[in-house]
Amino acid sequence: MRAAAVSRSIEITDADFLKFRDFFYRKTGIHFDDSKRYFVDKRLIERIEATGADDFRSWFIALRFESKGEELQQLVNAMTVNETYFFREAYQFDCMVNDMLNEVARRKKPGGRIRIWSIPSSTGEEPYSIAIYLLERWKLIEDYEVEILSSDIDTQVLQMAQRGVYSSRSVAQLPKPYLEKYFRRLNDNEFAISRDLVDAVEFSRVNLTDANDTRRFRDIDLVFCRNLLIYFDDLSRRVAAEAFYDAMSPGGFICLGHSESMSRITSLFEVRRFRDAMVYQKPLQGERR
Template sequence: MNTRTATSASQRAPSITPADFEKFRDFFYRKTGIYFDDSKRYFVDKRLVERIEATGAEDFRSWFIALRFEAKGEELQQLVNAMTVNETYFFRESYQFDCMVNDMLNEVVKRKKPGGRIKIWSIPSSTGEEPYSIAIYLLERWALINDYEVEILSSDIDTSVLASAHRGVYSARSVGQLPKDYLTKYFRRLNDNEFAISRDLVAAVEFSRVNLSDPADTRRFRDIDLIFCRNLLIYFDDLSRRVAAENMFDAMSPGGFICLGHSESMSRISSLFDVRRFRDAMVYQKPLSGDRA
């Protein structure tokens, strides 16, 4: 490309002003609870330009007007998919899975009838590594798996990663932490760098799109016994974190447990939960009374 062509292309590229960034940031926060501070300007601007160009809009203003007033919300969903970061792998922070099978579930079943239902919710699902890790852990390491009806639910605000989770194809890096016998048992090698997970495991997880900061989205989730919500709340501000915590509290059964990421602390977000320290991990528990103060 010669200098003239490069200059022309640069002139045609939409620009994002500081005022544009603030307008978008406020709008996206109201819709998702996710807040982008000024340090995220480059990340946000790059993806805004990509969406403006993809829609054929002339500039930020025309694109933003169309975004705000679209009826079906399709561009908003495309925007959410572009703005959310999804990077994970199987058996990530596995000490919490150890805690699940060694302690938390054993407390949960004390409040269940024989053959009762246990609900586990993974949010965000990302591309499926976490909920499928939960399923494998239960099958391989929880002695009571055949004595109860276990439901694994998994949700994300990003529809593109939900589609990837349904597809169930993973890179060698993604499955790198799995024991070799698990990889052989639950995956089919497609090529040197891709592995397809068992369709039985795909069928064992119920995926759905959910905005955790929206009570209308989370209202259908009730009697959840165990929630994995790891490395999501770090993208929220204090108010959104508190709203998300309250929504999860309402979705949980009394005595249910929640696991956060290693850098997150529910104690700094909400006083609704009790801290529980087990052998493998520190987690948070909804009081058995189930009543919010």
């Protein structure tokens, strides 16, 4: 009862919303337009209540000047949307094993390293789907050293990904043999993924618009960045595209969500049309265009 009373007493004004929106954009590259106002206000009030602050102003001052960034991370976790499932937009995974990886492998020596980066990780369905596809459908998996990296700005979903427990809804698109092979049923609605698959993915917290976070990623051969750039504005999208370009090996590929287009963001990448999907490629010469 007391929480409900506090909720009614806290107001997010138009000026508060604009202050927060500008601050959050500078920190994350994520832009909230007016259509997201209800969602943002609700999450802000929840964070204000959780910290015990009296109002938006006192909470926001403490947020801006905190030294460890703990409340900022809690805020990021609250504001990011993480909805996914295994084998989502699987046609791009088909393209990965049928075409993209074969092309990458031809530029490698036998036993060479292939690096795949999945961002955002969300709760882990995408990187684990990649791992299952590689094990089940890529004929050259034994001939190369494949590394799967997966990143997200939200530390809470990274913890969930490393825990590896999923609902029946999350695994609904998996073929039954894969579900039986790589998962253990915990109860009627939960499945635990194989710890071997958990150990096969290297998870890390990354802010895609922060050069300090992205510069450690290099020699990436394949990037999955699906349904993230739709939350960025044009400037942040260009920053993200340049970060990917710098991280990728010449000839590397990047997959975006079905409603996203790299061609509308930058001319750094070339369009490649394969039988299963249209993707984007860093030019082989590796020079900025």
